[in-house]
Amino acid sequence: PPPPGLVAALSYGAAGVAMGTRFLLTQESTVPDTVKRLYLDSGLDDTVVTRKVDGMPHRMLRTELVDRLETGSRVRGLARAMRSARELRKITGTPWTQLVREGVAHRRGGELTWSQTLMAANTATLLEAGLVQGRTDTGVFAAGQVVGMLDDLPTCRQVVEGVVTEACAVLDRLGKVSG
Numbered sequence: 001p002p003p004p005g006l007v008a009a010l011s012y013g014a015a016g017v018a019m020g021t022r023f024l025l026t027q028e029s030t031v032p033d034t035v036k037r038l039y040l041d042s043g044l045d046d047t048v049v050t051r052k053v054d055g056m057p058h059r060m061l062r063t064e065l066v067d068r069l070e071t072g073s074r075v076r077g078l079a080r081a082m083r084s085a086r087e088l089r090k091i092t093g094t095p096w097t098q099l100v101r102e103g104v105a106h107r108r109g110g111e112l113t114w115s116q117t118l119m120a121a122n123t124a125t126l127l128e129a130g131l132v133q134g135r136t137d138t139g140v141f142a143a144g145q146v147v148g149m150l151d152d153l154p155t156c157r158q159v160v161e162g163v164v165t166e167a168c169a170v171l172d173r174l175g176k177v178s179g
Contacts, residue, residue: 021144032134044148
């Protein structure tokens with residue numbers, strides 16, 4: 001069988017592996033239990049890559065909200081973006097002038113389109129609603145492709161030790177094969 005996990009990624013030239021979803025689903029994670037359950041109940045086909053949150057591609061758990069975003073009109077998306085910008089401003093206390101100045105700077109730098117600039121507040125407010133407030137109906141949930149393979153809540157220590165143990169075992173097997 002092909003080498004799993006970290007060793008496979010490194011053998012293909014990666015500098016490392018992203019493990020946000022795995023660490024989100026640990027005993028130490030402060031994510032609400034209802035959200036952890038949502039992730040643990042998700043299967044391999046329960047994610048979607050969407051640009052409808054803020055104009056950039058994000059892999060998210062497929063929820064009713066994400067489905068509505070995917071099928072919604074541009075006008076609805078713009079209205080949601082404006083509500084999110086107001087909410088972000090309320091949470092951070094950032095003056096409108098600063099938000100506009102930052103948006104113009106991103107636009108001038110060619111980093112974002114106007115649509116993406118207007119939608120940028122969506123990600124923060126929708127992730128906060130889901131991952132902090134535990135609102136599975138109004139939040140979005142970033143997820144790695146691995147989400148459908150996770151079914152437990154280990155400690156962070158167990159995650160790290162498991163990755164190291166697996167990598168060492170694969171490297172030992174490969175050493176025996178090539179040696």
